[in-house]
Amino acid sequence: MQLKLIASAAMAIAASTASVWANAGEEVNIYSYRQAYLLEPLLEAFTEETGIETNVVFARSGLAERLEREGQNSPADLVMTVDISRINELVERGLTQPLQNDVLEQNIPAHLRHPDGKWFALTTRGRMIYASVDRVEEGEISTYEDLADPKWEGRICTRSGKHPYNIALFSSMIAHHGEQEAEQWLAGLKNNLARKPQGGDRDQIKAIAEGVCDVSLGNSYYYGNMLEDENQREAAEAVRIVFPNADDRGTHINISGIALTNSAPNQENAIRLMEFLSQEKAQQIYAEANTEYPANPNVQPSGLVASWGEMHADSLPLQTIADNREAAVKMVDRVDYDN
Known part of the structure; x- marks a missing residue:
């Protein structure tokens, strides 16, 4: 398995983690509030399609503080999180960078992304x-x-x-x-x-x-x-x-979302992953993993979710x-x- 999952306990050894990642070659480094089991099938599919490996630090809290401590030396390319307040906290602290990207803007409706591209929803x-x-x-x-x-x-x-x-x-x-x-x-x-x-x-x-x-x-x-x-x-x-x-x-509705960090040492690969996650294949996997709604309006909800009836979202x-x-x-x- 290409995916590397780093437990939240590893937060205390950020320097050694950064060193390991620095030697990993073609990769994307992710800080995540989303649980590992939800991300694993998505990231494995991305690696299979692109050959780019993914490394994930999972934590229940403290990722914004960690990014602040690490500054431009942070190995993190992306942050994945749930709830608009958590993702907006990253923006308010100046930890994400704006991104104009045709693929993301085509796949994610305007009300489900930051007006300057500082975050994008992946599910609702x-x-x-x-x-x-x-x-x-x-x-x-x-x-x-x-x-x-x-x-x-x-x-x-x-x-x-x-x-x-x-x-x-x-x-x-x-x-x-x-x-x-x-x-x-x-x-x-x-x-x-x-x-x-x-x-x-x-x-x-x-x-x-x-x-x-x-x-x-x-x-x-x-x-x-x-x-x-x-x-x-x-x-x-x-x-x-x-x-x-x-x-x-x-x-x-609320969201799970993704944001590109200010440091993003693997920015090109990170953007490729963001694009991948907004597209139909990944959106279907993501929505089924947690009975959520795809953010991409061209993707239908899973069978169980669809059985409840159509949601008219605000x-x-x-x-x-x-x-x-x-x-x-x-x-x-x-x-x-x-x-």
């Missing part, structure tokens, strides 16, 4: 509403705005309001409604919570299955992953997936969501959402 995921099959009628809830309706008092579960996935959704509500109206909505959602925000998106589905609540928020791929896991399938089958705002602006530029992040965080604090 919808922030869905999950509703109890037994206790919520089909069509009874259909929009994010409905979550603040007093009829749902004591019936909604969510993870922390400060989690990046919820912050991105709240940022989109600010973009669509303005801060004052968005804050009133968030206060209404808080009033409808069945319990203090806790756990992850899978835990909200499990809470519905256990009767703790009737409605929750969650990313689409968590639902898909649970359906594919025999130990979690029963809980997933207890909920119905709802595409919020399907009849108007569309469902809020076309709000992801950069607008990133720009509203600070306001969303302050809004969560003002309504004291997590308490």
